Amino acid sequence: EAYSVLPGIEASYNVFLAQQVRFQHEASANVLEIFYCRNGRIGWNMQGDTAVYLGSGDMTVHSAACCADSAIMFPLGFGEGLSISIDLQRLTDDCPEILQSAQFDPQALQSAFCSGKPAALPSSPELEVIFQPLYAVKAALRLPYLQLKVQELLLCLSEFETGGKELTQYFSQQTEQIKDIHKLLTEHLDQRFTIEDLSRR
Numbered sequence: 001e002a003y004s005v006l007p008g009i010e011a012s013y014n015v016f017l018a019q020q021v022r023f024q025h026e027a028s029a030n031v032l033e034i035f036y037c038r039n040g041r042i043g044w045n046m047q048g049d050t051a052v053y054l055g056s057g058d059m060t061v062h063s064a065a066c067c068a069d070s071a072i073m074f075p076l077g078f079g080e081g082l083s084i085s086i087d088l089q090r091l092t093d094d095c096p097e098i099l100q101s102a103q104f105d106p107q108a109l110q111s112a113f114c115s116g117k118p119a120a121l122p123s124s125p126e127l128e129v130i131f132q133p134l135y136a137v138k139a140a141l142r143l144p145y146l147q148l149k150v151q152e153l154l155l156c157l158s159e160f161e162t163g164g165k166e167l168t169q170y171f172s173q174q175t176e177q178i179k180d181i182h183k184l185l186t187e188h189l190d191q192r193f194t195i196e197d198l199s200r201r
Helices: 088-094 097-099 107-114 124-137 139-159 172-187 195-200
Strands: 004-005 008-015 020-022 031-040 042-045 050-054 058-061 069-073 079-087 119-121
Touching: 004 139, 031 042, 031 107, 031 124, 050 058, 058 107, 058 139, 069 172, 079 139, 088 107, 097 139, 107 139, 124 139, 124 172
Parallel strands: none
Antiparallel strands: 004 008, 008 079, 020 069, 031 058, 031 079, 042 050, 042 069, 058 119
């Protein structure tokens, strides 16, 4: 389900039933992408050989350039989440009154989250307060709630200091090695591998 929330801001409720999905779109450093993982686990392989790993309640924030040609893996075969796309230039030109009154600066957000690797924020009471009502509210009220909560999220992100509470990021090469070991174990259930064997691999 997709919604036009505010000028330059779109949101969509997503349910994935797959082992993997691929994304290809324009690589724009002016567009901020936010994905909140509600259920399941995901491994998102992005540009520059980086990967973000999310569990229930975790969130990633990055530019559209990071995920322009990317793939999400679902180890459990499913995932559910809310994605929010924000055109920061459009937000600069047409900033909502609430954000203006809080001295919100879209360019500061771009500097913090769109100039490097993706940020992954762990589950927290602050994120729960923002996202839980977006799933609890009746469908008819989703749009006004999205308009309120997206502005709340932007204010929270403007106060977030990168490098503090981020989840650990890993290189995709490590991910592939772990997948190979997982495949080895599941395809050879009749064999017993020691920790030393697996570490060597």
